[in-house]
Amino acid sequence: MRVAPLFLLLGLAASTTARAGTLEDRFREGVDALRTGRPEEAAGVFRELATRYGLDAPEVLLDLAVAEFEAGRPGPAIAALHRVIRRDPRGPLAETARINLSRARALLSEEAGKGPKAFVFSPYTDAWTLLAGWISPRIALGIFVGLWWAFLLGLAAFRWPGSGAWRRFLAGPVVALGIACLLAGGLAWASDRVSRYTVGVIIGSRTALLPDPAALEPTLVLPEGLEVRVLEVRGGLARVRLSSGGEGYVPEQSIEIP
Amino acid sequence: MRRTWCLWAILACPVLARAQSVEVTLDPPTITLEDTATLTVILEGSFDDVRGPEMPDLQVVGRSSGTSVTVINGRMSQQQRIVLRIAPQRTGQLTIGPVQLVQRGRVIAESRRLTLRVLPRGSPLPASPPSPAPPAPGNGTPEAAPEEPQADPPRDVGGRSPGREIGRPAFLWVRTLDRPVYLGEPIPVEYLLYVRSDWPLSALSMDSNPSLRGFVAEQAQTDPQQVRRERPGNGPTYDVRTLWKGAVTPLQAGRVVLDPMRVTLTVGDLFSRRRVPIASDPVTLTVLPVPKEGRPADWVEGLVGTFGLRARVDRQALQVGESALLTVEVTGSGNLAALKPPDLRLPDRVRVSRVPSQDLDERVVDQAGVSGRRTFQFLLAPREPGEVEIPRIDLAFFNPVTGKFERARTDPIRLQVTGSGDRPDAVARSHEPRLILVDRFPESPAQDLPVAPSSGIPWGLLGFPVALWVGLEGWAWRRRSLQRDPRAAVRRAALRTALRGLAEARRADLPPAAFWAALETLLRDFLRARLDLPPGLSPTEVARSLAERGVRPPLAAAVQQELEACAFGRFAPSAVQDGDRQAALVRVEQALRELDAARPDRAGGPR
Numbered sequence: 075m076r077v078a079p080l081f082l083l084l085g086l087a088a089s090t091t092a093r094a095g096t097l098e099d100r101f102r103e104g105v106d107a108l109r110t111g112r113p114e115e116a117a118g119v120f121r122e123l124a125t126r127y128g129l130d131a132p133e134v135l136l137d138l139a140v141a142e143f144e145a146g147r148p149g150p151a152i153a154a155l156h157r158v159i160r161r162d163p164r165g166p167l168a169e170t171a172r173i174n175l176s177r178a179r180a181l182l183s184e185e186a187g188k189g190p191k192a193f194v195f196s197p198y199t200d201a202w203t204l205l206a207g208w209i210s211p212r213i214a215l216g217i218f219v220g221l222w223w224a225f226l227l228g229l230a231a232f233r234w235p236g237s238g239a240w241r242r243f244l245a246g247p248v249v250a251l252g253i254a255c256l257l258a259g260g261l262a263w264a265s266d267r268v269s270r271y272t273v274g275v276i277i278g279s280r281t282a283l284l285p286d287p288a289a290l291e292p293t294l295v296l297p298e299g300l301e302v303r304v305l306e307v308r309g310g311l312a313r314v315r316l317s318s319g320g321e322g323y324v325p326e327q328s329i330e331i332p
Numbered sequence: 333m334r335r336t337w338c339l340w341a342i343l344a345c346p347v348l349a350r351a352q353s354v355e356v357t358l359d360p361p362t363i364t365l366e367d368t369a370t371l372t373v374i375l376e377g378s379f380d381d382v383r384g385p386e387m388p389d390l391q392v393v394g395r396s397s398g399t400s401v402t403v404i405n406g407r408m409s410q411q412q413r414i415v416l417r418i419a420p421q422r423t424g425q426l427t428i429g430p431v432q433l434v435q436r437g438r439v440i441a442e443s444r445r446l447t448l449r450v451l452p453r454g455s456p457l458p459a460s461p462p463s464p465a466p467p468a469p470g471n472g473t474p475e476a477a478p479e480e481p482q483a484d485p486p487r488d489v490g491g492r493s494p495g496r497e498i499g500r501p502a503f504l505w506v507r508t509l510d511r512p513v514y515l516g517e518p519i520p521v522e523y524l525l526y527v528r529s530d531w532p533l534s535a536l537s538m539d540s541n542p543s544l545r546g547f548v549a550e551q552a553q554t555d556p557q558q559v560r561r562e563r564p565g566n567g568p569t570y571d572v573r574t575l576w577k578g579a580v581t582p583l584q585a586g587r588v589v590l591d592p593m594r595v596t597l598t599v600g601d602l603f604s605r606r607r608v609p610i611a612s613d614p615v616t617l618t619v620l621p622v623p624k625e626g627r628p629a630d631w632v633e634g635l636v637g638t639f640g641l642r643a644r645v646d647r648q649a650l651q652v653g654e655s656a657l658l659t660v661e662v663t664g665s666g667n668l669a670a671l672k673p674p675d676l677r678l679p680d681r682v683r684v685s686r687v688p689s690q691d692l693d694e695r696v697v698d699q700a701g702v703s704g705r706r707t708f709q710f711l712l713a714p715r716e717p718g719e720v721e722i723p724r725i726d727l728a729f730f731n732p733v734t735g736k737f738e739r740a741r742t743d744p745i746r747l748q749v750t751g752s753g754d755r756p757d758a759v760a761r762s763h764e765p766r767l768i769l770v771d772r773f774p775e776s777p778a779q780d781l782p783v784a785p786s787s788g789i790p791w792g793l794l795g796f797p798v799a800l801w802v803g804l805e806g807w808a809w810r811r812r813s814l815q816r817d818p819r820a821a822v823r824r825a826a827l828r829t830a831l832r833g834l835a836e837a838r839r840a841d842l843p844p845a846a847f848w849a850a851l852e853t854l855l856r857d858f859l860r861a862r863l864d865l866p867p868g869l870s871p872t873e874v875a876r877s878l879a880e881r882g883v884r885p886p887l888a889a890a891v892q893q894e895l896e897a898c899a900f901g902r903f904a905p906s907a908v909q910d911g912d913r914q915a916a917l918v919r920v921e922q923a924l925r926e927l928d929a930a931r932p933d934r935a936g937g938p939r
Contacts, residue, residue, distance in 0.1 A: 098773045105771045131774030140767045174767040219793045226797045280655040282685050282711055291686045
C-alpha cells in the first residue's frame with residue numbers, strides 16, 4: 075500500500091508529459107495544415123486547442139485568425155486578432171496581430187471594392203475616436219493629473235501671503251495652466267470614453283442591419299469582417315453603430331465581441 | 333408577328349442614301365439561360381420594307397432605336413440602328429434568322445444568320461475573346477458609311493409621319509404611335525420642329541408647352557440646339573429639332589388629346605427680321621381599356637408592356653446562419669413603375685428579408701417609350717439544414733402589341749443548406765497564408781487578461797489637492813473672521829457652553845441652592861454671550877430686553893419664569909422638590925435652543 079501514492083504520482087507526471095507533447099504536436103499539425111493549403115483543418119486544430127484544451131495563448135489565437143481568414147471567414151479571424159491584442163497590448167505578438175489586422179482589412183476592402191456597394195474595412199471610427207483615440211487613457215489621465223497639480227500649486231503660490239510682488243508674473247502662467255488643465259481633462263475623459271467602446275466584428279456572411287427590432291426590411295447588408303461599435307445586446311439582437319454613423323440592430327449570433 | 337420582330341414599324345423616315353446594307357451583330361455570342369444578349373441591327377440605304385429576323389427560341393425583352401445622318405462629300409446617308417435585348421427560352425444553339433431589306437417586293441440586302449450559344453443556368457461562360465470583327469455586311473453593301481459623331485443620336489419610333497405639312501417652310505409635328513393604345517401603357521411622344529434648310533432661322537422661343545392633361549408625362553433629355561436633317565417624302569430638306577420628347581401614360585380610356593405646342597420663330601437677318609408663330613396640331617389618341625377577358629388573377633393593375641423575368645442567387649450552397657442573396661430582375665419596356673415585389677412562397681424555415689435595391693434599377697425614358705430594369709433583392713437565411721427550393725416566380729402582364737395577357741416566369745432554384753460546420757464554398761487559395769503565421773509553440777499555456785488599474789487612484793490624485801486646498805482655505809477664513817470679530821466666537825460657543833453646563837448640572841448631585849444658583853448663572857451667561865444682555869437685570873428687565881431684541885413674547889416670558897424659578901429655588905430650597913429640578917433642566921434646555929435658533933448674530937436680528 076505504501077507504493078500506491080508513488081504510482082499515482084508517476085502516472086500523473088506521465089500523463090502531464092504526454093498531454094504537453096500532444097498539444098505541441100497538434101499545434102505543429104495546425105501550422106503544417108495551414109502551410110500546405112488546408113486552412114479548414116488548421117482552423118479546426120487551433121479552435122480545438124483554444125476551446126477544448128484552454129490553450130488560448132496569443133500564438134494559438136493568432137494562428138487561428140490566420141487559418142480562419144484563409145478559410146474564407148474574415149469575421150472570426152478579425153475577432154481573434156483583436157483578442158490577441160487585448161491579451162498583451164505591448165507584446166511582440168500584439169504587433170504581429172496589428173500588422174495582420176491591417177492586411178486583413180486591406181484585403182477585404184480590395185475585395186469589397188469590386189462590388190456595387192463597397193464598404194471600407196477599418197477600425198471603428200467616429201468623432202470621439204478621431205479626437206482622443208490616438209492617446210492611451212492612462213497617459214491622458216497622467217497628463218491631466220500633472221497639469222492639475224501644477225495648476226493648484228500655481229494658485230497656491232498666487233494666493234500665498236506675501237506673494238504680492240510676484241502675482242503679476244504668476245497670473246499668466248496660472249491662467250495658461252488652467253486652460254491646459256481643462257483641455258487635458260477633456261482629452262482624458264474622451265480617451266476614457268473611447269477605451270470603453272465595445273467593438274464587435276460581424277461574423278455572418280451577409281448580416282441584415284435592421285432599423286428597429288421589429289423591422290422586416292434591412293437598411294443595409296453588412297459584410298463579414300466589418301468592425302462596428304456594439305451599443306447594447308438585448309433580446310437576441312445587438313444594437314450597433316457603424317463608422318459611417320448608421321445605427322441598427324443585427325442578430326446577436328451574427329456578431330462576435332472579442 | 334411574335335416570332336418575327338418586324339422592324340418596319342420602327343422606321344418612319346424615308347432613307348436618303350442610295351446604297352442599301354444591313355448588318356446584324358450579337359453580343360455576347362455565348363450566354364447562360366438566365367442571361368440576355370444584345371442584338372444590334374444597322375440598316376442603311378433606301379428600302380420599302382424590312383423582314384426578319386426569325387428568332388423562334390428567343391424573346392425580345394427590350395428595344396431601342398436610333399437614326400443618324402451622315403454627310404460625306406455632299407452625299408447624305410441615313411443609318412437606322414435598332415438594338416434588341418433578347419432572352420433565350422431554351423439551351424443549345426439558337427439560330428437568329430437573317431434580316432432582309434425589301435424594295436418593290438424584291439430582297440435587296442440580307443444579313444447572315446447568327447447563332448447564339450445558350451448554356452444551362454449557372455454554367456461558367458468562356459473567357460471573352462478579343463473584340464470580334466464586325467460580320468460581313470449583307471449583299472448590296474458596297475461600303476460602310478462612317479457615323480456622324482453624336483452624343484445622343486436621335487431615335488425613331490415609327491408611327492405617324494408628316495405628310496401634308498411637307499413643303500411648308502416650318503411646321504411643328506407630334507410624333508407618336510399610330511395605333512390605339514391601352515390604359516396604363518407608356519407611349520413615346522415627340523414634338524419636332526421642322527424648318528426648311530434654306531429658311532434663315534435665327535432664333536426660336538417657346539410660347540407654350542403642352543399641358544398633357546389626362547396623362548402622366550415623363551420627359552426625356554432634349555437639346556433643341558441639336559439639329560438633324562431629314563427629307564420627308566422626297567420633298568425639300570428640313571432641319572429637325574426635338575423640342576420635347578418623353579413618354580406619356582394615359583390615365584383614362586376613350587379619346588384623349590395631346591395638346592398643341594406653340595413656338596415663335598425669328599427668321600431673317602438683322603435688317604429683315606420677322607417673327608413667325610407656329611403651333612402643332614392637337615393629336616387625338618384612342619385609349620382602350622385593358623380587356624377583362626383572360627385577365628389573370630395575379631395581374632397587377634397597370635402592368636402593361638413587354639417584360640422578361642430572371643432570378644438568380646449568388647450562392648447555391650450555404651450553411652445555417654448564412655444568407656443567400658436572391659435577385660429577381662424584370663427587364664423590358666412598358667409601365668415598369670407598376671411592378672411590385674414578387675411574392676416568394678418559401679417555407680417557414682427560411683427567413684426572407686427584402687434588401688433595398690433601388691440603386692440597381694435602370695429606367696430609360698426616350699422616344700421609344702419607357703424601358704429598363706427593375707431589380708428586387710431578398711436575403712434568404714435558412715434556419716435549418718436541408719434543401720430549400722425557391723419556387724417558380726411568375727409575372728403576369730398585358731402585352732399591348734399582341735393585345736393579350738402574357739406571363740414571364742423563372743425556373744425553380746434549389747439551395748443546399750448545410751449545418752454550421754464547414755463552409756462548402758471555402759475557396760482554395762494559395763498555400764502560403766496571406767497573413768503572418770506564428771510557428772512558435774506558446775511557453776505559457778494561458779495568460780489572464782491584464783487587470784485594469786483601480787479607478788480610485790486617479791480620483792484620489794485629483795481630489796486630494798482640492799480637499800487640501802479647501803481645508804486650508806476654510807481654516808484661514810475662520811482665523812481671519814475670528815480676528816475681525818472676537819465676540820463672534822463667544823456667540824457661536826454660547827449654546828455649546830450652556831448645554832455642557834446643563835449636562836454637568838444633571839450629572840452632579842448638587843445641593844438644591846447650589847443647583848438653582850448654577851442654573852441661573854448658566855442662563856444669564858448664555859443671555860450675555862448670545863444676546864449681549866448686561867448682568868444684574870431683574871427677570872422682568874430680562875424679558876423686556878429680550879422683547880426689544882425681537883425675541884417672541886412667549887419665549888421671553890418663559891425665560892423670565894425660569895429666572896424667577898431659579899431665584900425662588902435659591903432662596904427657598906426646601907420648597908422645591910427633585911422633580912422640579914429635572915423639569916427645569918428640560919425647560920431651560922428648550923428655551924436655550926429656541927433662543928439660539930433665533931440667531932441674533934445674523935443681519936436683521938432674532939425673530
